[in-house]
Amino acid sequence: MSPPLLGVEEEVQSSVSSPSVECISENGIGLKERNYLGLSDCSSVDSSGVSSNLNLKATELRLGLPGSQSPERETELCLLNLGKLDEKPLFPLLPSKDGICSSSQKNVVTGNKRGFSDTMDGFSEVKGYVYTEKSWMFHEAGSDSESPQSVGHGKYPGNSGVNVILSTRSPGVKASVKQDEPANVLQEQPRATNGTSLKQTVISNNNTGAPAAKAQVVGWPPIRPFRTKTLAASSKNNDEVDGKPGPGALFVKVSMDGAPYLRKVDLRTYSTYQELSSALEKMFSCFTLGQCGSNGTAGKETLSESRLKDLLHGSEYVVTYKDKDGDWMLVGDVPWEMFIETCKRLKIMKSSDAIGLGNYLVSRSLPKNVIKSIITFVIHHFIDKCVISFCFCFFMLIFCLTI
Amino acid sequence: MQKEMAYSFPDEVLKHVFSFIQSDKDRNAVSLVCKSWYEIERWCRRKVFIGNCYAVSPRMVIRRFPEVRSIELKGKPHFADFNLVPDGWGGYVLQWIAEMAGAYPWLGEIRLKRMVVTDESLELIAKSFKNFKVLVLFSCEGFSTDGLAAIAASCKNLRELDLRESEVDDLSGHWLAQFPETCTSLVSLNISCLGSDEVSFSALERLVDRCPNLRSLQLNRAVTLDKIANILRRAPQLVDFGTGNYAAELQPDVFSNLAGAFSSCKELKSLSGFWDVVPAYLPALYSICPRLTSLNLSYATIQSPDLIKLVSHCPRLQRLLVLDYVEDSGLEELASSCKDLQELRVFPSDPFGVEPNVSLTEQGLVAVSLGCPKLQSVLYFCRRMSNAALVTIAQNCPNLTRFRLCIIEPKTPDYLTLEPLDAGFGAIVEHCKDLRRLSLSGLLTDHVFEYIGTYGKKLEMLSVAFAGDSDLGLHHVLSGCESLRKLEIRDCPFGDKALLANAAKLETMRSLWMSSCAVSFGACKLLGQKMPKLNVEVIDETEPPDSRPESYPVDKLYIYRSVAGPRFDMPPFVWSMDEAVKILH
Numbered sequence: 011m012s013p014p015l016l017g018v019e020e021e022v023q024s025s026v027s028s029p030s031v032e033c034i035s036e037n038g039i040g041l042k043e044r045n046y047l048g049l050s051d052c053s054s055v056d057s058s059g060v061s062s063n064l065n066l067k068a069t070e071l072r073l074g075l076p077g078s079q080s081p082e083r084e085t086e087l088c089l090l091n092l093g094k095l096d097e098k099p100l101f102p103l104l105p106s107k108d109g110i111c112s113s114s115q116k117n118v119v120t121g122n123k124r125g126f127s128d129t130m131d132g133f134s135e136v137k138g139y140v141y142t143e144k145s146w147m148f149h150e151a152g153s154d155s156e157s158p159q160s161v162g163h164g165k166y167p168g169n170s171g172v173n174v175i176l177s178t179r180s181p182g183v184k185a186s187v188k189q190d191e192p193a194n195v196l197q198e199q200p201r202a203t204n205g206t207s208l209k210q211t212v213i214s215n216n217n218t219g220a221p222a223a224k225a226q227v228v229g230w231p232p233i234r235p236f237r238t239k240t241l242a243a244s245s246k247n248n249d250e251v252d253g254k255p256g257p258g259a260l261f262v263k264v265s266m267d268g269a270p271y272l273r274k275v276d277l278r279t280y281s282t283y284q285e286l287s288s289a290l291e292k293m294f295s296c297f298t299l300g301q302c303g304s305n306g307t308a309g310k311e312t313l314s315e316s317r318l319k320d321l322l323h324g325s326e327y328v329v330t331y332k333d334k335d336g337d338w339m340l341v342g343d344v345p346w347e348m349f350i351e352t353c354k355r356l357k358i359m360k361s362s363d364a365i366g367l368g369n370y371l372v373s374r375s376l377p378k379n380v381i382k383s384i385i386t387f388v389i390h391h392f393i394d395k396c397v398i399s400f401c402f403c404f405f406m407l408i409f410c411l412t413i
Numbered sequence: 414m415q416k417e418m419a420y421s422f423p424d425e426v427l428k429h430v431f432s433f434i435q436s437d438k439d440r441n442a443v444s445l446v447c448k449s450w451y452e453i454e455r456w457c458r459r460k461v462f463i464g465n466c467y468a469v470s471p472r473m474v475i476r477r478f479p480e481v482r483s484i485e486l487k488g489k490p491h492f493a494d495f496n497l498v499p500d501g502w503g504g505y506v507l508q509w510i511a512e513m514a515g516a517y518p519w520l521g522e523i524r525l526k527r528m529v530v531t532d533e534s535l536e537l538i539a540k541s542f543k544n545f546k547v548l549v550l551f552s553c554e555g556f557s558t559d560g561l562a563a564i565a566a567s568c569k570n571l572r573e574l575d576l577r578e579s580e581v582d583d584l585s586g587h588w589l590a591q592f593p594e595t596c597t598s599l600v601s602l603n604i605s606c607l608g609s610d611e612v613s614f615s616a617l618e619r620l621v622d623r624c625p626n627l628r629s630l631q632l633n634r635a636v637t638l639d640k641i642a643n644i645l646r647r648a649p650q651l652v653d654f655g656t657g658n659y660a661a662e663l664q665p666d667v668f669s670n671l672a673g674a675f676s677s678c679k680e681l682k683s684l685s686g687f688w689d690v691v692p693a694y695l696p697a698l699y700s701i702c703p704r705l706t707s708l709n710l711s712y713a714t715i716q717s718p719d720l721i722k723l724v725s726h727c728p729r730l731q732r733l734l735v736l737d738y739v740e741d742s743g744l745e746e747l748a749s750s751c752k753d754l755q756e757l758r759v760f761p762s763d764p765f766g767v768e769p770n771v772s773l774t775e776q777g778l779v780a781v782s783l784g785c786p787k788l789q790s791v792l793y794f795c796r797r798m799s800n801a802a803l804v805t806i807a808q809n810c811p812n813l814t815r816f817r818l819c820i821i822e823p824k825t826p827d828y829l830t831l832e833p834l835d836a837g838f839g840a841i842v843e844h845c846k847d848l849r850r851l852s853l854s855g856l857l858t859d860h861v862f863e864y865i866g867t868y869g870k871k872l873e874m875l876s877v878a879f880a881g882d883s884d885l886g887l888h889h890v891l892s893g894c895e896s897l898r899k900l901e902i903r904d905c906p907f908g909d910k911a912l913l914a915n916a917a918k919l920e921t922m923r924s925l926w927m928s929s930c931a932v933s934f935g936a937c938k939l940l941g942q943k944m945p946k947l948n949v950e951v952i953d954e955t956e957p958p959d960s961r962p963e964s965y966p967v968d969k970l971y972i973y974r975s976v977a978g979p980r981f982d983m984p985p986f987v988w989s990m991d992e993a994v995k996i997l998h
Contacts, residue, residue, distance in 0.1 A: 229495030230878065231764045231794060231821050236578055241762065244689055244714050261496065271501040
């Protein structure tokens with residue numbers, strides 16, 4: 011991980027953004043250490059790059075109508091002037107009001123009374139390993155000259171409690187205030203390509219524009235899936251069906267043989283079988299990488315990720331789904347649109363278990379199962395004519411009985 | 414000498430006195446008085462409520478309270494209801510049941526919310542507790558009808574089986590037949606969450622027949638309208654009834670049968686269910702409407718005129734759940750007919766549609782606030798709101814205890830002035846002094862949090878989405894809301910500063926959820942390190958948070974206080990920021 015960080019250090023010195031927050035540029039605000047503990051010793055705190063005007067006004071709670079505040083208050087609200095909040099009791103000594111058991115309640119109160127700073131001092135020399143990680147070196151390069159000592163050794167300075175190095179969130183936050191577009195902070199912040207956040211960033215982009223094609227935000231509006239499912243089913247019954255699946259998330263459970271728990275996927279986030287397949291691959295590769303948590307259910311398998319890909323693409327595993335009628339079918343036979351309308355549940359099973367699916371319908375009715383297994387049995391195992399004819403008669407007998 | 418008299422009460426007397434104290438808060442206070450009271454109280458505590466199953470370990474609970482008869486546990490964070498918590502996160506009840514099986518042989522009541530309950534757990538319950546009476550699985554998952562069959566078969570004195578909103582795996586409809594013929598003790602049965610094939614109706618009928626104390630029955634969607642009359646005639650003592658499907662072709666004999674069956678239920682006060690409603694059958698309810706206090710039509714896709722007609726027959730209504738088909742006109746009618754209304758929930762019929770499909774606006778809620786002075790609890794989904802309307806609502810209903818407003822499009826401003834809705838929500842917290850629960854939506858700046866911090870002194874639960882400008886907003890809430898227990902935030906630009914500055918506050922709360930905010934991984938680690946009584950858990954399904962720079966924001970963050978230390982059942986996508994766990998890794 012070091013090479014990218016080294017490259018980043020220069021960038022940090024020029025603009026304050028973290029490598030990922032490229033679009034937000036700040037002028038004059040360097041990375042600085044912040045003292046969050048309300049300690050009066052501010053000497054090690056202020057770095058040269060920071061405006062030291064601790065705005066008293068900013069910390070007054072004023073409750074006028076919105077818009078009556080002086081604009082400067084807003085722009086100075088962020089990290090710089092929360093330093094001013096040091097003077098106020100940041101750690102209110104509130105006794106716990108919740109119904110927690112008495113012993114811990116006592117401890118909470120006592121702990122509060124001691125003050126957070128005391129606790130921190132106790133840790134001052136000990137748990138410094140957190141700060142020896144590479145990423146802290148990155149901050150060191152970005153912060154000003156008087157603080158490298160404290161950072162470089164990765165320990166807390168002994169005398170004044172903890173100097174917490176502020177992450178580069180702050181410029182982002184300040185930028186958000188200035189731009190008056192808080193959504194953009196979320197948008198431009200580094201995000202893994204997580205389906206959830208992608209959707210959210212899209213929706214935050216949409217906040218001013220006309221939402222022509224509305225992006226789905228996960229979990230918004232906050233309605234229980236039970237209710238959306240029920241409503242979807244009711245509307246299908248009542249209204250005319252225009253052939254297009256309605257909006258809203260379509261979560262189906264996905265289980266895999268040997269996995270300790272189920273996952274859920276939203277079928278509407280995919281438009282082809284390929285996308286679904288790669289998403290499932292990603293989702294279930296963690297089970298086979300030996301990282302399963304110990305909730306006491308399934309054991310771990312230790313396959314490599316590439317092996318899983320071979321497994322999923324190769325012949326060992328197939329993806330099946332349960333349709334509206336309760337039958338298990340192989341995924342991939344029907345057009346995608348039809349698939350997402352009928353799919354109720356997904357299951358990744360071993361190919362050996364999946365013989366008989368796909369072209370055959372595996373339904374719950376017993377006679378069909380019996381017939382099918384007899385046919386399979388006969389064809390694969392017996393070549394002797396006598397046995398075939400015997401089995402055929404047996405089959406006809408059963409068939410007649412079940413009619 | 415007089416002081417000593419207080420200590421000379423025999424334990425039995427104190428125990429008897431304590432038995433009148435039911436509330437957990439009072440019990441906790443009692444146990445703090447002195448050591449002997451602590452000891453006496455812990456031996457006679459019968460009910461334990463654990464709001465976060467990871468805040469304490471089963472062994473600790475058992476050690477302190479050896480004689481518990483009733484336990485209530487909650488698992489996943491509230492946002493799990495909206496698919497924000499990935500599957501496999503946790504909340505497994507098995508370990509609790511296993512430990513209690515040994516320690517509490519007389520355990521009679523288990524109430525679970527948002528927990529993962531397996532068939533194995535249910536079987537263990539059935540096997541271990543001879544006096545088992547009450548099982549409530551609210552919004553749980555992980556079990557199938559096999560587990561239910563085990564409960565039905567073994568629990569001879571089962572009084573309550575309530576599966577509301579749970580996800581049950583449908584394997585067979587015959588589990589109901591497992592209730593032995595000798596079981597006559599059922600008082601409450603809620604199977605409304607079950608799917609189509611999961612109930613054998615004849616078994617249900619027989620069960621209802623032989624349980625004369627049945628007061629509450631909620632059927633599932635598979636039960637058709639024609640069967641309702643049969644059930645009702647077998648149980649005219651019902652107080653709370655949930656229909657199944659309420660749709661059928663209109664036939665006069667079916668109608669009159671149904672109407673007669675309803676009118677024979679003289680105690681019926683609460684109705685729910687109503688999937689797929691045919692409005693023509695609604696008049697069958699008219700005979701009981703004058704007594705109705707609670708009506709849940711939130712799955713009924715009936716239009717405003719039919720709703721108005723029904724509601725106008727229910728003058729004693731205290732609780733109404735309805736879809737937004739009710740429209741402003743329906744709510745105005747409600748306001749004029751139902752003066753006792755205390756709780757109103759209006760759900761969206763088309764939450765993902767871009768354009769409004771019904772004429773439901775803020776006016777409906779304003780009308781209800783005007784007409785129903787006893788209004789205490791509101792959940793309202795709409796598409797537009799104004800500060801003026803919110804101020805009016807606040808002034809009309811100072812007794813509000815729960816106010817949850819969801820404007821469907823995130824960051825929608827006041828539609829009249831295009832300003833943020835800070836003043837409106839500010840008025841709510843200012844006027845409603847007993848407000849305990851608040852959910853925000855619409856365009857909101859840091860000012861609204863200033864108001865909340867200043868006035869929301871009794872606020873216990875706050876839900877925030879797509880709001881705020883900076884850390885100051887979060888700071889206002891954390892430093893101002895003295896009673897805050899649960900805070901859940903999504904998609905807000907809150908970062909490290911306010912969180913770290915108010916770290917101690919987190920120990921006074923049950924939990925904090927932040928997702929898609931701006932809290933960096935470094936801050937999470939710091940918090941986890943410095944606050945040993947907090948469990949700081951980072952959830953990231955794509956890659957480990959330490960594979961990225963420390964300044965990178967975490968995807969989801971769940972912080973809760975715990976005396977049990979970090980948990981051991983975390984799935985691969987949950988990372989604990991606790992020191993001890995890190996050393997182990």
